[in-house]
Amino acid sequence: MKAFFVGRHRRNGELILIILGGLVTTGAYVLASLGRLSSIPANVGPFLGVVLGLFFVAHVATRFLAPEADGLLLPLAGLLNGLGYVFIARLNDELAGQQALWTFLGVGLYVATLLVVRRSTELERYRYTLLLIGLGLLVLPLSPVGQTINGSRIWVRIGPVNFQPGEFAKVALAIFFASYLIDKRELFRAGTWRLGPLRLPEPKHAAPVLLAWGVSLIVMISQKDLGTSLLFFMLFLIMLWVATERLAYLLSGLALFMVGAYVAWTQFDHVQTRVDGWLNPWADPRGGGFQVVEAQFGLASGGITGTGPGRGYPQRVPAAETDFIFATVGEELGLLGATALLMAFVLMIGSGLRAALGARRPFSKLLATGLTGLLGVQAFIIIAGVTRVLPLTGVTLPFVSYGGSSLLANYAILALLVRISDEQIDRAADAPTPTRRRPKVAA
Amino acid sequence: MNRQIRQLGIALLLLFALLFARLNWVQVFAAESLTADPLNTRRVVRDFGQRRGTIFTADGLPVAQSAEIEGRFARERRYPQGPLYSDVTGYFSFEFGATGIERSYNDELAGHSATQRFESFFDFFGDGDVSADVTLTITSEMQEAAANALGDRRGSVVALDPRTGQVVAFYSWPTFDPSTISTTNLDAARAAKVLLDDAPGAPLLTTAHRQVFPPGSTFKVITAASALENGVVTPSSPVFPERVNYQLPLTTVTLQNYGGLTCGGDLARSLALSCNTTFAELGAEYLGPQPMIATAERFGFNNAPPFDIPLSAESRFPSDFGAELGRTGQTSLAQIVEGSSSLAQASIGQFDVRATPLQMALVAAGIANGGQIMEPHVVGLVTDSTDGAIIERIEPSPWRDALAPEVAATTANMMVQVVKDGTATVLERGNLTVGAKTGTAEIDTSNGGDDTHAWVIAFAGPTGGEAELALAVLVEAVPGGGQQAGGAVAGPIAAAMIDAYFN
Numbered sequence: 001m002k003a004f005f006v007g008r009h010r011r012n013g014e015l016i017l018i019i020l021g022g023l024v025t026t027g028a029y030v031l032a033s034l035g036r037l038s039s040i041p042a043n044v045g046p047f048l049g050v051v052l053g054l055f056f057v058a059h060v061a062t063r064f065l066a067p068e069a070d071g072l073l074l075p076l077a078g079l080l081n082g083l084g085y086v087f088i089a090r091l092n093d094e095l096a097g098q099q100a101l102w103t104f105l106g107v108g109l110y111v112a113t114l115l116v117v118r119r120s121t122e123l124e125r126y127r128y129t130l131l132l133i134g135l136g137l138l139v140l141p142l143s144p145v146g147q148t149i150n151g152s153r154i155w156v157r158i159g160p161v162n163f164q165p166g167e168f169a170k171v172a173l174a175i176f177f178a179s180y181l182i183d184k185r186e187l188f189r190a191g192t193w194r195l196g197p198l199r200l201p202e203p204k205h206a207a208p209v210l211l212a213w214g215v216s217l218i219v220m221i222s223q224k225d226l227g228t229s230l231l232f233f234m235l236f237l238i239m240l241w242v243a244t245e246r247l248a249y250l251l252s253g254l255a256l257f258m259v260g261a262y263v264a265w266t267q268f269d270h271v272q273t274r275v276d277g278w279l280n281p282w283a284d285p286r287g288g289g290f291q292v293v294e295a296q297f298g299l300a301s302g303g304i305t306g307t308g309p310g311r312g313y314p315q316r317v318p319a320a321e322t323d324f325i326f327a328t329v330g331e332e333l334g335l336l337g338a339t340a341l342l343m344a345f346v347l348m349i350g351s352g353l354r355a356a357l358g359a360r361r362p363f364s365k366l367l368a369t370g371l372t373g374l375l376g377v378q379a380f381i382i383i384a385g386v387t388r389v390l391p392l393t394g395v396t397l398p399f400v401s402y403g404g405s406s407l408l409a410n411y412a413i414l415a416l417l418v419r420i421s422d423e424q425i426d427r428a429a430d431a432p433t434p435t436r437r438r439p440k441v442a443a
Numbered sequence: 444m445n446r447q448i449r450q451l452g453i454a455l456l457l458l459f460a461l462l463f464a465r466l467n468w469v470q471v472f473a474a475e476s477l478t479a480d481p482l483n484t485r486r487v488v489r490d491f492g493q494r495r496g497t498i499f500t501a502d503g504l505p506v507a508q509s510a511e512i513e514g515r516f517a518r519e520r521r522y523p524q525g526p527l528y529s530d531v532t533g534y535f536s537f538e539f540g541a542t543g544i545e546r547s548y549n550d551e552l553a554g555h556s557a558t559q560r561f562e563s564f565f566d567f568f569g570d571g572d573v574s575a576d577v578t579l580t581i582t583s584e585m586q587e588a589a590a591n592a593l594g595d596r597r598g599s600v601v602a603l604d605p606r607t608g609q610v611v612a613f614y615s616w617p618t619f620d621p622s623t624i625s626t627t628n629l630d631a632a633r634a635a636k637v638l639l640d641d642a643p644g645a646p647l648l649t650t651a652h653r654q655v656f657p658p659g660s661t662f663k664v665i666t667a668a669s670a671l672e673n674g675v676v677t678p679s680s681p682v683f684p685e686r687v688n689y690q691l692p693l694t695t696v697t698l699q700n701y702g703g704l705t706c707g708g709d710l711a712r713s714l715a716l717s718c719n720t721t722f723a724e725l726g727a728e729y730l731g732p733q734p735m736i737a738t739a740e741r742f743g744f745n746n747a748p749p750f751d752i753p754l755s756a757e758s759r760f761p762s763d764f765g766a767e768l769g770r771t772g773q774t775s776l777a778q779i780v781e782g783s784s785s786l787a788q789a790s791i792g793q794f795d796v797r798a799t800p801l802q803m804a805l806v807a808a809g810i811a812n813g814g815q816i817m818e819p820h821v822v823g824l825v826t827d828s829t830d831g832a833i834i835e836r837i838e839p840s841p842w843r844d845a846l847a848p849e850v851a852a853t854t855a856n857m858m859v860q861v862v863k864d865g866t867a868t869v870l871e872r873g874n875l876t877v878g879a880k881t882g883t884a885e886i887d888t889s890n891g892g893d894d895t896h897a898w899v900i901a902f903a904g905p906t907g908g909e910a911e912l913a914l915a916v917l918v919e920a921v922p923g924g925g926q927q928a929g930g931a932v933a934g935p936i937a938a939a940m941i942d943a944y945f946n
Contacts, residue, residue: 242447285482293482299469300477301485313485335470339463346459353452357445369448376455380462387465 035310306334659884662792715865726790731777
């Protein structure tokens, strides 16, 4: 029971934030029902009970399993997940039922991950296993169990369940990258093999990384999943840069990416469609530009304060529950609600990077950076696609979009971040000294 | 590694700040233009099936109203007068959005304007009906007169009060029945839209303000007014030679009078007889490019008029006639330029000059109103549907000062001469002062045809009083139909409009 009391100041803050998030979610749920059907939903009591109960379980698990963990991560995930659920329910009852189930499983996975991974450094031992699992998951959709949905072959069907193995592959590969790069970072940093102005590590040492990166990119391109390949690429670059502390890797990687993007643009129809739909969606507003144009109209109709939950027309945008959920939020909650969502992501990124900064083991530090980078970059590229800052690449908005695989993978990421943030406190000391107390995160 | 992690944090923060900035742009600064985008059917979808006010003519006839129905939608928009007011009301369709007043007054009709929202906010005990009715300035008598006079000839009739800009008739043919596109039977609506999109004469593209035509001789009033304003002529001096044709500057090409007739005299006489020779020379050799362009633009050319029916086209007068070549013409007061022969033709409303019937009606209105063109509008009043309280009254507002008052008066007098003793005698009315100008505009004759558009612009008022009515009539060329003279073909339509207004 000692652990229960050690981190209580953080855990109490977390509990308060979870209750606040539950109330916000329930409020939005009631408003959506009022807006759509002019009635308060009959199950509002049970709804609040389930939302609070679910995250209370996660909270108690954290209290025991990671008592000194950051108190902001879990409530933020709960808030994003809850609001996402409200808007999915407002768009599609059937998907909402499934999303509720996935949320249960996600929270379960969160607890399980905390239970199994008692120290983040334990993961290092499984790095090649995870590499194989990651690559296997990536290739899986190309096997006979794979399914092509909306032009992308990134799905696998097992029994009644469709899932995207790529979502889990990114976690496995992040762990592998973190472990391998930390191990070999001196070699990467010293770089004895010259290529023009660049000094690169011996091909022998770089091989596993290049293999992982190359296979994931090739697989992604063959599956026509631009968003996820961009995500993998950024994950790899960020981790390489942070591990080696050499900006040249990041810059040359970005330059390589530009070249690759240009080649892809000249070679692939589906890339051209996306770029055209970004540069001038009005050129083909009923075809390639339709989704983006309708999303802009939706966001514009939301204005500053939004139409109110349930009172807009977000269903006019194809994929409003998944990739375009941000347009739904922007339409019905307006600039204020959309900004709140952005802030939630910024805070989540902040918490993740704070965990990275505070981590004592280089592996944990790099892993937390990579996982946070995944969340942040993924949220950025889909919101940027929806708001026409970047060409649209279909990825889910973490915790908010409908999607079982994505939700489960994100809860696993969340659990790992929580785990790493818990390890900042030196366990040798029985209790934190007053000077180590941090201001309450809720402030 | 901590330094890199911090840098990563800053980079991500900047990226999210970029998203925030972009959201501000999309949701606040560009929101209005995105909402007004013709492809944006959101408002219509929102308002479809909701309570919606009625559109009335000035004399209280409902021309667009919502009927309660059973089915997927609670209400359906109907147009009891059929095609008669379609160019004014537009349609209100689930899939194709709204056009016309249904579009520009959508917020008021649906109860979403700022005033109405404010009202509904405090209306705790009401039934929540904040929709407003819209009353047009168009009268059923004038609109019917226009439709009867034009019949099923392609063309347009626009009539307005020059003192206020209130449009009293706005009719074009071919036209369409807005009910067919506004129906809640969406398959039928889609089929009707496809049919109308492909129909000859583009009924959905209102002739009166969305299509442009060479204005022909009606444009001569602008050339005359420009010459008077710039002091190069007076109505009685000089006397232009009586001749059959005029040799275009720098060319061996000659420009004929209508029907190959001999024509000439002072400015007033030349306008009454519509001498091409006089006005071509006047524009090219007395005035030159800059004064002509300036006067045409003061009348509203190269600008879309502010009009409450959306999507008015811009009428065009060429803005470049090439470099100056020096005074090489025999009689020329103005510099001869590379494009002087084009300018000569532009001065009689040919070459690249194009105008909407609305624009030409505004030319007549401006001359009749002492040189000032008022903003044209078809909506007069917005009232609360429940208690009839006035929400908005559209007040007269000046658009352009086209001419100095004395120049306008002189030009108006010359137009009166056109009716008394010129090409528009058909418009002479004993108890009225009527001024007019006819036009017979050649269309592209490259295929050897000589088909022409027939035009009349006119104003009328009680003798000795100010003009109360200004109008433009266009009867489009019929392919293979040959010449149709403005006075003979469009004149009787204008006469019918004047009779309908003053009787």
